[in-house]
Amino acid sequence: MHLILFLLFAGFCLAGAINLLLQSHPINSALSLIVVMVSLAVLYLMLGAEFLAAAQVIVYAGAIMVLFTFVVMLLNAGREDRTRGSRVARVVGYPAVVIILALLATVILQTQGLRGVWVGSHITSTEEVSKVLFTELLLPFEVTSVLVLIAILGAVALATRGAGHTIANGERTAGK
Amino acid sequence: MNPYLHQPIPLEWYLLLSATLFVLGVVGFLIKRNLITVFMSIELMLNAVNLSFVTFAHQWDAVKGQIFVFFVMMVAAAEAAVGLAIIIAVFRARATLAVDRIDLMKL
Numbered sequence: 001m002h003l004i005l006f007l008l009f010a011g012f013c014l015a016g017a018i019n020l021l022l023q024s025h026p027i028n029s030a031l032s033l034i035v036v037m038v039s040l041a042v043l044y045l046m047l048g049a050e051f052l053a054a055a056q057v058i059v060y061a062g063a064i065m066v067l068f069t070f071v072v073m074l075l076n077a078g079r080e081d082r083t084r085g086s087r088v089a090r091v092v093g094y095p096a097v098v099i100i101l102a103l104l105a106t107v108i109l110q111t112q113g114l115r116g117v118w119v120g121s122h123i124t125s126t127e128e129v130s131k132v133l134f135t136e137l138l139l140p141f142e143v144t145s146v147l148v149l150i151a152i153l154g155a156v157a158l159a160t161r162g163a164g165h166t167i168a169n170g171e172r173t174a175g176k
Numbered sequence: 177m178n179p180y181l182h183q184p185i186p187l188e189w190y191l192l193l194s195a196t197l198f199v200l201g202v203v204g205f206l207i208k209r210n211l212i213t214v215f216m217s218i219e220l221m222l223n224a225v226n227l228s229f230v231t232f233a234h235q236w237d238a239v240k241g242q243i244f245v246f247f248v249m250m251v252a253a254a255e256a257a258v259g260l261a262i263i264i265a266v267f268r269a270r271a272t273l274a275v276d277r278i279d280l281m282k283l
């Protein structure tokens with residue numbers, strides 16, 4: 001049963017990620033990224049991380065991807081024109097990708113003593129997570145809240161800066 | 177009923193899935209030519225690393241591994257907000273999202 005679940009959602013993950021690469025329209029890429037994130041949430045649940053599964057759906061598949069699709073629609077991003085890319089990417093990038101994958105796979109397959117996963121064998125409850133988070137790791141948690149506050153201010157400052165002279169944008173929509 | 181279906185799933189499979197997702201993210205970063213899709217590839221890489229964290233948290237029964245993923249999620253949310261605001265600012269100045277034509281740090 002868990003084998004079927006794993007294969008199904010790992011397959012969804014990989015299919016979504018590959019579809020993200022193949023689609024030329026950003027909105028299709030965004031939707032396939034949502035598929036990847038929701039299937040990852042199911043995989044987290046199978047690994048016993050129930051809080052993270054919920055947070056993955058709410059924060060990633062919900063908040064972040066809504067932001068992405070919103071920006072794609074706001075900027076009216078059309079299909080991308082495929083170019084050759086830079087020479088550095090061709091000469092260094094693609095061989096490096098193959099080497100990274102080979103290295104990671106070798107290390108992972110040589111690792112001894114990894115456990116197996118039974119579904120529901122060990123579930124970390126939200127209570128356990130929050131106990132550690134709000135006692136031992138309270139300071140990092142508070143620092144993160146400051147980081148998010150700064151990010152909000154930064155986003156507002158960046159997005160409103162130069163809102164008065166949107167000539168480039170105006171010309172583009174007028175030309176269509 | 178096939179007895180093979182009742183075997184536990186080896187953790188290596190999760191790690192291999194995580195490595196593959198990460199590499200697909202890197203490939204997307206290299207081949208995509210739209211600023212927003214490049215940014216999505218970065219999110220894909222972050223997600224792949226999160227999966228490794230959760231896998232190892234399961235291996236060692238460590239709650240802190242899961243809390244690290246929580247922090248990664250918060251940082252990713254902050255990064256997405258600021259990054260998309262930067263993309264909007266760049267689009268206002270250049271009226272394009274093609275990364276080949278956005279090659280200067282100046283707006």
